[in-house]
Amino acid sequence: MDRPKRHNNHVLETESNKFFNNQIPHEWFIDKPDHDYGIDYIVNIVSNEHVTGLSFCVQIKSKIEERNSEAATIKLKHSTLELFNTKLEPVMLVAYIQKEKAAYWCWYNDLNIDLTSTQKTYAVKIPKTNRLSEINWNSIFEYVKDIFSMKMLVDGIKTLEFNEISNSQVFAWKFYFSGDFEKAIFYFKNLLKETPNNVTLLEALAQSEYSTFNYKEAINNINKAIALSGNDNQKLTKACILAEDGIQNGSKGKIIEAKNLFKDFLKQDNKQFVYHYNYANTLSRLAHHQEAITHFEICLKLNPNFAEAWKNLGQVYYDIREHEKELSCYDNALKINPKLPQALFSKGVTLSRIYNKNEEGLNLMLQAVNEDENMLLEYRYGYFSIAYAYEKLGNIKESLAWTDKALEYYPDDLAYLNFKSNLLIENWSDNQWLTKDAIRFFEYRLELENDFKSLYAILLMKKIDDEKEIFYLIKKYTPIFRDINFDSFELCNIKLKSSINFLLHYDRYLEFRKNYPIHRYLDHIISELYTISTEFWEILDLIFAKSFSDAISAYSKSKNSNIIAQSILDMLILAPQCLNVLFPESNHTQKDSIAIMSHIYLDFPTIIIREFGLQLGMIAGEFGLEKPNSAKNLPEIWYDKLRENTLMEINRKLKLLREE
Incomplete structure (x- = not known):
């Protein structure tokens, strides 16, 4: 057998x-x-x-x-x-x-x-x-030891004599080498109580704190090491900490300081690929894109297998919108390390946002998170990219879930708060299961920061119809109605229920108004015959705010630039209604009334035309559109209607002409 x-x-x-x-x-x-x-x-x-x-x-x-x-x-x-x-x-x-x-x-x-x-x-x-x-x-x-010393940026590892150090030191280094930095920090801190001037321990502690995103403590300890010995390796560590801290927390000063330190290293030795890599990273964060590309390319010529450098070079190409080159860089990074989370994630973001390959892009992003579950702690807006891809795929539940994950870490982050607000506002009516949680979220935002869009959502979702109730809620949570009362507002015959969408972009309108105050139009209507009321400016401000918001909303939905002008005009045609509260009631002689009517009839339309041109130009510019010619977008028939409405409303105030 x-x-x-x-x-x-x-x-x-x-x-x-x-x-x-x-x-x-x-x-x-x-x-x-x-x-x-x-x-x-x-x-x-x-x-x-x-x-x-x-x-x-x-x-x-x-x-x-x-x-x-x-x-x-x-x-x-x-x-x-x-x-x-x-x-x-x-x-x-x-x-x-x-x-x-x-x-x-x-x-x-x-x-x-x-x-x-x-x-x-x-x-x-x-x-x-x-x-x-x-x-x-x-x-x-x-x-x-040399390899670990070089890769972990602690020069003292090279000279460690394990037969001469304590058991506590052995434990500390064992946790450090295995990447268990939290435990390593505990041991290093205890060891430094006994030998506070041990430079190697200070370096290792700083590196451990840097790896766990405790930048403030890391800088403090590396500065102690520099004060004791001040070698190049410690300065390189400090530069790395400053760069990462500056990038993560948006501190331009720290990034500049790190850039200058890296530049000093290049003056001493420009054959070290890591020096070019670090320098390029800071240059890219400071938007010195071409110089960053140069140093990434030098780095990769010295070490073509540096996957992180390929990934970061791709990020620079993303910033300058050269997306084919960007994807090529990510692909090179993934040839070297197919599981590199940052390259997988960045490629996924670009496929989703730029090429609308949402499913493929989302899968890459989720794969990256599976490879490194802590990766999103390094990418503050990584959650947003995933949530946005889910939204584009129509999966509102998952989009909200990822947004909520982000808000657990960054509860006050306006980008995430606004994204969730937009998501809820746009989808609640088709997904009634959202309503209860949505109202709770908007009430929270309203209490947190008087968020205007949240007030809009609450008015809409709670189906508040009473004009007086709407008026007092707007008066409470916005600066638009400070002096006017509801009775005076009613005189202008503007329905708030159909006007609340001014709240959607009211924050942007306030920025616009800060640069172009509404009182810049005072010269057009000032007169010795009357005193302009603050109520007039408040109603005019509401009309302007709504025309501004309508135009932004309309363009955002249609991407048709022609609709911007039309949306503004549709609201501004109502502007003469605010003339009902132009000045307090008073008895004018017929002669004065004629003078007032003539003045308003001739000059008030000028205010509206100026505002139209200003809003049209600003909104087009905000969307990166070619600056429009306001005169070409102003139909004669609309202008005639504006003058007619102006005459009718000022006559209603002055009662000079008999109304037919």
Whole structure:
């Protein structure tokens, strides 16, 4: 009977693994990853019975024979090298040759392989002078310390003597190397109580605080380290902290300070790719786009496998609207690291917002969040991008859910509050399940900040019809009715129920009015024959606010620029109605009444025409449209109607002519 035979490949694999294990120092220990996706072993370094937390990865390739007498050639997949590139730990490549009963090694970090190429496999030659049996494990220990020191920006790691430090220090460094920065902070702080001037501990504490977004504490501790020794590595750490703090919290001063520090490093050494990378990041945040592109390109020429640099270069191209180049940069980043969350997310945002590929873009964004659940803490408006994509796909429930997640972290953020307001206002009538929660949200916003759009939503959702109630709510929560009473308002025959949409863009109108005050029109209607009432200005202000809001709303829905002028004109034709409260009731002689009527008939339309031109130009400019010619948008028939209405309303006030 035939018995199962063990394939030679399995024999070769077992033999090579045993050979490698026999070479490792007895004190060190080896972990086998649960899944072999390119890493065979993780070797943990132990020093005098202290588990240091330092480690390196190993990939073993086996061959029966190697005909090349100078090097052992192994083949590695592109996907395997992608994995190597993401590792903090250095990766050792080992080639075992069965016929020679020998293995040879090299560090992947020392190879110069461009992962942005389209190759699927790469041939790596390992010199036969690097015999594994002759390796100096102390030099391996020092190499690993150097790599961790460089990647974690703590110079003192290079000189750590684990056989001379306390157990508390060993624990602190172990947590630090494993990325458990919260625990590392606890231990470093306790250690610094005993040795407050230990520069290496201060650096590590600052880096741990930086990694957990505690920028204020990180700057404080790195400044202490700089005061004690002031080496370049500490200044580089400070620059990184300042840059990240400035970017995350919108502090331009900190970004400028970081930029200047990075620039100083380039003056000393312009061959370090990381210096160009850091400098380019600050330049891009300061909108120095072309200079940023130059330094990202230098960085990538020095290190084409720097996935984060490709991603950030793509962001610059997004900012200058060169989206094809942008996507190409993201694709290069993802060739190097297919799971890089920032590249996945940024590509998803662009596909959704720019190319309207909402489903594809959303999937990439969600994949990024799955890869790094804390990523959105770095991207304040990442939640918005996901919520917006869901909205575009018509999934209002998910859009609201992601908006609410953002508001848990940023409850006062106006961008998120406004996005939720717009989402609810536009969708509540078709989704009645929203109404109760929507009213509660708008009441909260109204209490929080007298938000005008929230008042509009409440009036609409609660179906408040009583004109007097609407009047007093507007008077309470807006600055538009300060002196007028409801009886005077009724004289102007303007229905508030049909006018409340002025609240939709009232905040923008107030900014507009701040630059162009309504009293700039005083010269057109001032007279020695009467005193203009504040009530007149308030009613005129309401009419102007509604025409302004109507135009913005109409264009936002239709994207038809012609509708801007028409929307403004449709409301401004009602402007003469405010003449009913132009001045308090008084007895004028017939001569004075004729003079007043003539003055208002001739000059009041001028106010309205000036306001029309001003609003038309400002709104067109706000939407990036070509500056319109207001005269061409002003029909003669409309102007005649305005003058007719002006005459009728001032006559109603003065009662000079008999009304037919």
